Amino acid sequence: MTHPLLPIRVARPGDFDEVARLVEVAFHATLGEEVREAERGLWEPERGLVVRDGPDLVAHATAGTRELTVPGAVVPAAHVTGVAVLPTHRRRGLLTRLMRRQLREIRDAGREPVAVLWASEGRIYPRFGYGLAAQQLTVECATAELRLPAPAPVEGRLRLDRPAPGSPSWPGCTTGCASTAPAGRAGTSGGGGTCSTTRPASAAAPPSAGWCCTRVRAVTSTGTRCGVPVGSGTRPGRAG
Structure with missing residues (x-):
């Protein structure tokens, strides 16, 4: 166009x-x-x-x-x-x-x-x-002129989620991961995690054959929130 x-x-x-x-x-x-x-x-x-x-x-x-x-x-x-x-x-x-x-x-x-x-x-x-x-910056300033923001509340904990095949968490994990890893190779995530297993090289192998099924799950007082599956390739947008 x-x-x-x-x-x-x-x-x-x-x-x-x-x-x-x-x-x-x-x-x-x-x-x-x-x-x-x-x-x-x-x-x-x-x-x-x-x-x-x-x-x-x-x-x-x-x-x-x-x-x-x-x-x-x-x-x-x-x-x-x-x-x-x-x-x-x-x-x-x-x-x-x-x-x-x-x-x-x-x-x-x-x-x-x-x-x-x-x-x-x-x-x-x-x-x-x-x-x-x-590679580094040093800033000198009068502390009397600075005010730090109030700290954000810290709530809950993180838990590593390893869903088993057939569990409710499994489809979302395998769909994201299996669609991004090259066949026969271990995948890596954009968020710094790694996949420890290998996606089957066979095109006929279903995602549930499993090569990457680890993601971070945040547990808070209001419930459990799942993060992006490791290896899903999701990236934040960027400015041009």
Whole structure:
């Protein structure tokens, strides 16, 4: 399917609420009113780039005007942030066009010798010249100016669930696991667990032949909730 080439333009102050909603969708987050208003004060619309499809804002990237300490100096730096594309408009080259234009404008302006970012998707940015700058961060601050959030209530416990063939838990486990593991190989999960048995290589072997039937079950006072079966391949969404 061929999509029209959507134009990129510089953001305007009135775009902020739509940009905030776009970021919420792309990063699976909800900005509270306090955070939203704080971000509104930090956002620099003249540095933002947006893409619209008709009335809808579908992609955005911006940079903050900041400084960066490097060996021997403190230099101006473009702090790239808010890079997001709606799921409905991905794989159309919008991210690539936004990033290339942004870097070109930073270079042409001649004020900032470096652009930096916190990468939520580290595999995206190396193709634009970004690389790992540090593996740790030290922050010094006056503790009198900080307030830690109240701890979340801790409830219940985790139990490893190993359902037996024929049990009520078995179909959901085997359906997810058996559909993702390559035949004849042990599967691994996206959540850090591993499958300790091997899926039968025979295509005729039913999922209940069993190669991966372990998942985490959360037990709380309100009941038992099953997690995603280990090896199911379920991944969270990601921002473009």
